[in-house]
Amino acid sequence: MINIDSLELSYGVDGFRLSIPRLKIENAEKVAIIGASGSGKTTLLKLISGIIKPQQGLITIGGIVINKLSDVECRDYRISNIGFIFQDFELLDYLNVQDNILHPFRITKSLSIDHHVRERMKRLAEEMGIVDKLKRYTTNLSQGEKQRAAICRAMVTMPKIILADEATGNLDPSNKIKILDALFQSADKNKATLIAVTHDHELLERFDRVIDFKQFCGVGAV
Template sequence: MSLALQRLEFSYPDQGFALSVPEIAIQPGESIALVGPSGSGKTTLLNLIAGILMPGKGNITLHDVTLSELDVQQRRQHRLRHIGMIFQSFELLDYLDVCDNVLLQARLCHEITIDDTLEERAHAMACDLGLEDKWHRNVQALSQGERQRVAVCRALLLDPALVLADEPTGNLDPDNKVAALSKLIEECRQHKRILLTVTHDHSLLSNFDRVIDIATLLEKRGPAI
């Protein structure tokens, strides 16, 4: 599933902010770092790609589905089904345990029925990320690194074509940052998922296939991996 952004234009009413993206095409399995100063529109671009915001002009196409042709409900279902999201503060629900946090997106999606197969898949994914003994523990009792892995599990459970990560390693210590990001990139590459990550940490850029500077919309080529 490829992602294509064509002549996107977006502005917040009365705020004087405007975002303009001429054209970006991302192939399945590619990992992209989205960089730029604060307020340059990185998170706004993620929200546009996720279908949370709608551009004033232009098109976003994910696997032949053009978001502007979908209504609100369809965009929501499309997001639940095909997009995984990881947030800087992980945004786990503190009244749920690891299992229920991982299954949250599935519970909200009408097209998905939570059965034993899905639960086993979630459990296997959590075990793979080193959360096997935390499966029924409340997320409040987890470390930052463990919370980040729960957020990754939640984002990847429904096998999304696109993973949008907004500073996913922002709350991790330097050692864990590289390990966590490498694991995420590797996982996405393995399953031909597009990974689009907002980051301020320039030390991590070398891990990505490409880097997009939102401020200048100057596309840079990352080092070959």
């Protein structure tokens, strides 16, 4: 369970301020986050993953206070437990698709590549329809294919929490459904919590809950 309590964060010359008095997300829950641009949706995902730390408040995941972990502990926790699908994919152009998907395994001691991992990587690529592109460099992929490769990378570690920042933003309608199905299926299989920032309102009904960031203007539990 993800529990956010009395979170306060502000930065920048524009005086950006995020204030979440209380937010609870249950295990295996699928939550969509909507809101205006610049309202702090991506920031929330970064807070949950420990990439940035709040000035006040607590973020607890499964009993662990993420924002109290040391930098090293936080990174270890993130790479082993959280799959992050970035808005602009953040794939590395000097690696082919296969190496990009397996990248998390190559940058930490806490994960290692074995044949199970390779099988999983292939299966995910198959589900995402990019199995024939595994040897290609990302510069030779379409935006949609890059998106799918980024999703594979986030899911290959079988994370407990999947954070998706506009994961279907670059896909055509038929692919959107297909990718979302794969994302949901993967989350279900691993009993993972899925938190997705999205602007696609037609997809919202598929989520267990929708959090509109407008409500954080006020104060109260969500």
